[in-house]
Amino acid sequence: MMDALNRSLRFRDFSLIKRNLKLRTILLGCFLLMMCLIAPLMSAGGFLSDDDLSGMFFGIVIAAFLAAFLTNVEYDADKADEDAGWKRCRLAFPYSGTDHAAARYQIKTVIMFIYGGLLFLCSVVISALCRFSFTGTAINCYLLFLCLLELSCIVRRSAGMLLHEHRQLKRILIVPASLLLLLWVPSLLRGLLQNEPALPDNTDPITYLAEHIGALYITLLTFVILCGLLYVGRKVTALEFDRRDS
Amino acid sequence: MTEYENAIEIKGVTKYYDGFTLDNISFDVPKGCIMGFIGQNGAGKTTTIRSLLRITDINSGEIRLLGLDHIKDETAIKKRIAVVFDELPFHDVFNARDMARIFEGMYPEWDNAAYMQYIERFQLPVKKKIGQFSKGMKMKLQIACALSHNAELLVMDEATTGLDPVVRDEILHIFMEYLQNGERSILMSSHITSDLEKIADMVTFIDKGKILLTGYKDEIIEQHGIIKCNKEKLQEIDSGDIVSIRTNNFGAEVMVNDRENASYKYRDCVIDPASLDDIMLYYVHRDMKEWS
Known part of the structure; x- marks a missing residue:
């Protein structure tokens, strides 16, 4: 029964965002294609004197664009x-806020992964075409922007509920969110500055990986924090869905 | 499944809003009954319905639906009831088939065959987007959804308001069919009293957040009457018998709440039967005593 309910709610929510999502994905495809064309031109033309800086620039721009697109999914629904x-x-209908939030977050997570995949693909293509590489930066930035996005969603939803003096919210939100923020701030600073040089031709990938374990740690930490934020976000969304008139 | 006598039991429910209070209201809807819930706009009908569906929290009182507590057994209750709102709360991007797909997962007793029968009967297009439906079509779709999961209680909030008489009549006929096995009940809020006069067994009248009358419709109509008299005769009528007085150029029309007693006491007066509309009108003006 729960599966059927979840399926229904997923279908409902996905149908609501489908039209806009289609349009945005086409736009996104065009944008990524444009980036794939522009980046080699810029790289050859020496747009930015430093290759690391070029990588960082492209990484941040593409990740920000993707994350901005994702923001609209929640608002659309x-x-x-x-x-x-x-x-x-x-x-009046027989499902709880928890059921609805679960379905909503399943869709959101799938879209996050699809966009993440597109970002990875795009950065790999650009890295292959240019003198610089920015896969690490792009992924880190993307994860960080997603964290920001989720945080803004939590703040937006809880602001409405705090007005209604929702007692449960304090327990669910304040302590875990504070801990997550404390862990996240250093990763935000380091993650944005993290960039890796392109894999040299004769380097063994394992050695390369071992040398850049720090970058992976940051990515992993940001990913864990994102998961935490998604968990808190889901709980807050469920509370908001269950909110009754006072 | 719990055996119950009353599909709805509302006891001493109070809800405070800024500028409005639902004041200690109590009434029951017996199983197998159609209860008409009447009152003017802003009287508290929608607040009562929202309270019993727990869309809004109440400040005090007790509500039981289908013999179950409306807070403790909320989800179990909602699977067994159906709600029809004054406006269709479904999204414009969906069509009738999409709605079946959504409700199929929500209601364990969803009956797709019954749903498609209603869709056919109402001549609703299956693939057309809801956004392109007329108001009557939207209401019919909402009713088709409400009646297709074997709900034991149907709650309607101004469901027939804004519909033309032909559609209203068709819908009322379907409600009568729905009730036929005596196991189902309907609470129907409306200010179109003619609809309720046609189908309701019982009536509850709410005004300014207070229940003024509740009981069997025929008894309520039987009890009330309108005395038509001149101004001199009006002085002879006991103030205790009067609900309110409507004055006009020729005299007055007095609503009495005990028609039988009034016909003995005021033998030389003509006492007309009152309709639900009259009852509502005279009770609304009860504080003014005389109005025109």
């Missing part, structure tokens, strides 16, 4: 619910 009046009536 919320806005559709608001416009249709579903938000006003959903408590």
Whole structure:
């Protein structure tokens, strides 16, 4: 029964964002293609004197663009619910906020991974075409932007609920969010500055990996923090979905 | 499954809003009954319905639906009830088939065959987007969804408001069919009293957040009457018998709450039967005593 409910809610939410998602993915494809064309030209033309700087520039721009697209997924679904009046009536239907938030986050996570995959592919292509490489920077930046995105979502949802003096929120949100933030700040600073040189022709990939274990650690840490934020975000979203008029 | 006598039991429910209070209301909807819930706009009908569906939290009181506590057994109750709102809360991008796919997972007793029968009966297009539906079509779709999961209780909030008489009549007919086995109940809020006069067994009248009348419709109509008299005769009528007085150029129309007693006491007066509309109108003006 729970599976059927989850399937229904996933179908509902995905149908709501499908149209905009399609449009954005086409736009995104065009943008990434453009980047693949521009980057080699810039690289050859010496757009930025430093290759590391060029990598960082492309990494941040592409990751920011992808993350900005993802922000709209959540807003699209919320806005559709608001416009249709579903938000006003959903408590009359037999599912809890937890069920709905679970379905919403499943879709969100899948889109995050698909966009992450596109980013990886794009950065690999550009790295192969240019003198510089930015896969690490792009992935780190993408994860960091996703963390920011999730954090803004948590803040947005909880701000509304705090007005309604939601007691449960304090327990779920404040302590874990503070811990996550403490862990995340150093990774934010280091992650943005993390960039790796292109794999030299005669370097063994294992050796290369061992040398850049620090970069991997940052990526992993940011990923863990993102998972934590997604967990907290899901709980806060469930609380907001369950919120009743006071 | 719990055996129950009343599909809805509302006891001493109070809900405070800024500028409005649902004041200690109590009424029951017996199993197998259609309860008409009447009152003017802003009287508290929607607040009562939102409270019993737990869309809004109440400040005090107790609500039981299908014999279960409306807080403790919330999800179990909601699987067994159906709600029809005044406006369709479904998204414009969906079509009738999509709605079946959504509700199939939500309701364990969802009956796709019954749903498609209603869709066919209402002549609703299956693939057309809801955004392109007329108001009548939207309401029919909502009703088709509500009736397709074998719900034991149907709660409707102004569901027939804004529909033309032909569609309203068709919908009322379907509600009568739905009730036929005596195991199902309906709470129907409306300010179109003519609809309720056609199908309701019981009526509850709410005004300014207070229940003024609740009981069997025929008894309520039987009890009330309108005395038509001149101004001199009006002085002879006991103030205790009067709900309110409507004055006009020729005299007055007085609503009495005990028609039988009034017909003995005021033998030389004509006492007309009152409709639900009249009852609502005179009770709304009860504080003014005389109005025109």
